[in-house]
Amino acid sequence: xxxxxxxxxxxxPDNVPIVGxxxxxxxxxxxxxxxxxxxxxxxxxxxxxxxxxxxxxRKTWPFRPGWQxxxxxxxxxxxxxxxxxxIVTIILMVWSITLSAPxxxxxxxxxxxxxxxxxxxxLGLQEMLVYFDPWIAGVVMPTLIIVGLMVIPYIDxxxxxxxxxTWKQRKFAIGTFMFGFVIxxxxxxxxxxxxxxxxxxxxxxxxxxxxxxxIYEVNRDLPDLFGLTSNLAKAIFGAxxxxxYYLAGGFLVHALFRRYNPKDYQRMSLLQYxxxxxxxLTMVALPLKMLLRLAFNIKYVWITPWFNV
Amino acid sequence: xxxxxxxGKNGNRVGLLERVKAGVKEDVQSLKTDMxxxxxxxxxxxxxxxxxxxxxxxxxxKHDDTPRNRALGVLSNVFLHLHPAKINRDAVxxxxxxxxxxxxxxxxxxxxxxxxxxxxxxxxxxxxxxxxVLYLEHDVPFGKLLRNMHRWAAxxxxxxxxxxxxxxxxxxxxxxxxxxxxxxxxxxxxxxLLLSFTGYLLPDDQLGFWAVTVGTNMARATPLxxxxxxxxxxxxxxxxxxxxxxxxxxxxxxxNALLRSYIWHCIGIPIVASVLMIVHFWRVRKDGGIxxxxxxxxxxxxxxxxxxxx
Ligand code: HEM
Numbered sequence: 001x002x003x004x005x006x007x008x009x010x011x012x013p014d015n016v017p018i019v020g021x022x023x024x025x026x027x028x029x030x031x032x033x034x035x036x037x038x039x040x041x042x043x044x045x046x047x048x049x050x051x052x053x054x055x056x057x058r059k060t061w062p063f064r065p066g067w068q069x070x071x072x073x074x075x076x077x078x079x080x081x082x083x084x085x086x087i088v089t090i091i092l093m094v095w096s097i098t099l100s101a102p103x104x105x106x107x108x109x110x111x112x113x114x115x116x117x118x119x120x121x122x123l124g125l126q127e128m129l130v131y132f133d134p135w136i137a138g139v140v141m142p143t144l145i146i147v148g149l150m151v152i153p154y155i156d157x158x159x160x161x162x163x164x165x166t167w168k169q170r171k172f173a174i175g176t177f178m179f180g181f182v183i184x185x186x187x188x189x190x191x192x193x194x195x196x197x198x199x200x201x202x203x204x205x206x207x208x209x210x211x212x213x214x215i216y217e218v219n220r221d222l223p224d225l226f227g228l229t230s231n232l233a234k235a236i237f238g239a240x241x242x243x244x245y246y247l248a249g250g251f252l253v254h255a256l257f258r259r260y261n262p263k264d265y266q267r268m269s270l271l272q273y274x275x276x277x278x279x280x281l282t283m284v285a286l287p288l289k290m291l292l293r294l295a296f297n298i299k300y301v302w303i304t305p306w307f308n309v
Numbered sequence: 310x311x312x313x314x315x316x317g318k319n320g321n322r323v324g325l326l327e328r329v330k331a332g333v334k335e336d337v338q339s340l341k342t343d344m345x346x347x348x349x350x351x352x353x354x355x356x357x358x359x360x361x362x363x364x365x366x367x368x369x370x371k372h373d374d375t376p377r378n379r380a381l382g383v384l385s386n387v388f389l390h391l392h393p394a395k396i397n398r399d400a401v402x403x404x405x406x407x408x409x410x411x412x413x414x415x416x417x418x419x420x421x422x423x424x425x426x427x428x429x430x431x432x433x434x435x436x437x438x439x440x441x442v443l444y445l446e447h448d449v450p451f452g453k454l455l456r457n458m459h460r461w462a463a464x465x466x467x468x469x470x471x472x473x474x475x476x477x478x479x480x481x482x483x484x485x486x487x488x489x490x491x492x493x494x495x496x497x498x499x500x501x502l503l504l505s506f507t508g509y510l511l512p513d514d515q516l517g518f519w520a521v522t523v524g525t526n527m528a529r530a531t532p533l534x535x536x537x538x539x540x541x542x543x544x545x546x547x548x549x550x551x552x553x554x555x556x557x558x559x560x561x562x563x564x565n566a567l568l569r570s571y572i573w574h575c576i577g578i579p580i581v582a583s584v585l586m587i588v589h590f591w592r593v594r595k596d597g598g599i600x601x602x603x604x605x606x607x608x609x610x611x612x613x614x615x616x617x618x619x
Contacts (some may be wrong), residue, residue, distance in 0.1 A: 014464075017464035017465070021468050036479075042605060043607065053607060072394065077396060077400075080401060081408075084403075095461045096454055099457070100457055103512055106439045107439070107514055112519070116523050118523050135537075137527065138527025139527060152491065156484065158484075162482070163480060164603050166605070
């Protein structure tokens with residue numbers, strides 16, 4: 001156990017934000033979960049007793065008749081805003097006094113940094129470079145993430161859970177988002193920060209970075225496993241595998257979605273449904289491809305003269 | 310020549326002198342009596358500065374603690390009038406919004422302030438940039454604090470935007486009628502990350518240089534538009550005319566890249582982001598304020614078709 005190495009990674013000034021992000025994220029997930037649970041309990045109660053549902057004010061906080069429904073922004077909101085600004089300022093001041101921003105040697109194109117890491121918020125994408133070619137990890141994925149986020153409001157047709165925390169009413173949406181944000185985005189950043197060392201190799205926390213370590217990985221391509229040699233055969237094979245994934249996966253998701261989200265299924269138009277399917281399957285393809293690589297040393301699935309997937 | 314009375318004496322003049330004497334005496338007297346009275350009045354006035362003309366010209370209403378004035382205090386202030394006068398009593402619970410949107414905005418203000426101060430000491434040129442940062446760190450009064458604050462506020466802003474998006478998602482706040490504002494938000498997220506990224510290169514040290522090299526190397530592989538990307542070669546892409554060249558102003562991260570980074574970081578993106586923030590806040594109001602905490606909805610109530618199906 002190399003504590004020194006671990007400390008050096010955790011205390012590198014530009015890594016401190018991630019060290020901070022982890023407890024913050026845990027705290028806010030807890031806070032959201034607590035409120036979702038309370039709301040779900042209330043919803044359960046109201047669903048079973050229609051009489052109560054007619055009169056209840058429908059929040060978990062108390063409300064008595066005679067209480068004003070609205071309050072003045074000044075002072076009740078502004079005081080919170082001012083207080084928040086003061087607290088943030090204090091945190092920033094203390095942080096800036098105790099910890100200095102990094103400044104390395106002057107830039108030198110002839111002296112490669114190893115590992116050369118992107119800023120921490122892009123490390124998830126850099127981690128994807130291990131499993132995908134740069135045109136996918138660096139260009140297609142960011143584009144899909146942005147477009148995928150943008151279409152969310154237009155494909156989520158579930159009217160429930162608008163304006164309050166809940167889990168039971170939006171299991172699919174929340175599950176998907178948590179998977180994308182917490183597992184695929186934040187966890188990859190954590191791996192990129194704490195685990196990846198020189199040569200972008202995997203070093204467990206506390207393992208000493210060995211700059212001379214070499215790993216002999218024999219990576220195979222899926223078409224090779226099937227004994228395909230000609231370019232044309234490889235291209236067609238890959239197209240079939242990728243297309244097959246979308247078709248078979250789409251069918252499986254369709255079977256499950258129809259059963260477990262019948263109302264959303266009914267509400268969604270063909271366009272909405274296909275867009276959701278595409279993004280969902282593409283997102284799930286990431287960990288699958290990672291698995292292929294980690295468990296079976298498979299590098300490419302689809303090989304063409306122009307691009308490889 | 311005017312000779313009105315012929316006695317040869319300057320009778321008139323004597324009269325003038327006396328009048329002047331009397332006048333001066335009066336003036337002195339007034340100083341003795343009026344000034345203390347005025348001074349007293351002035352001091353009395355200071356006890357309530359809200360009645361002075363200067364004050365009333367700035368603040369257009371009284372500040373007694375009445376509901377009307379509480380509302381006016383918000384509505385008649387250009388910075389506060391994005392708020393309504395009154396909001397739902399539960400909307401101030403920070404367990405709901407976590408205050409993250411507001412904190413993001415506040416950090417943006419902090420960054421603008423510290424950033425402008427940093428600009429006084431920084432030249433975006435290969436010769437100067439790194440030295441300017443050293444100078445800031447060692448010689449400029451509070452320079453190190455300034456640089457640290459700018460750096461950490463930038464990191465915090467990235468975290469705050471993510472958490473803001475996370476809570477907006479978890480509360481379903483992107484649903485009707487807020488779909489468009491969610492999209493403005495996604496753009497803000499992208500620009501926040503780009504702001505941070507373009508700033509990373511500016512110290513011109515190894516850290517920023519290699520981070521930006523790694524980052525922009527991916528642009529080489531852009532499909533169609535990068536010289537190493539799928540179909541790039543077929544479209545005649547070379548290292549000297551592809552998107553990466555356009556981003557860096559060259560085929561390597563060098564002086565032009567530094568200048569481009571600087572201009573995007575200090576001028577281009579902040580302007581775009583500010584405009585988007587204005588739209589974002591405007592839409593929060595127009596979409597009916599914060600989405601919640603709303604009364605919970607039951608499954609049976611969601612079945613009513615939202616659009617009429619013919
Ligand atoms: C520079 C970045 C951003 C700033 C300064 C900002 C600021 C704000 C503020 C002050 C609010 C009021 C409520 C609150 O504080 O939570 C708000 C609401 C909102 N924001 Fe943002 N935001 C930013 C980025 C985003 C992002 C990345 C998204 C989503 C992708 C987003 C989506 C929304 C939506 C949908 C609302 C309405 C929420 C509701 O009604 O509950 N914003 N934003």
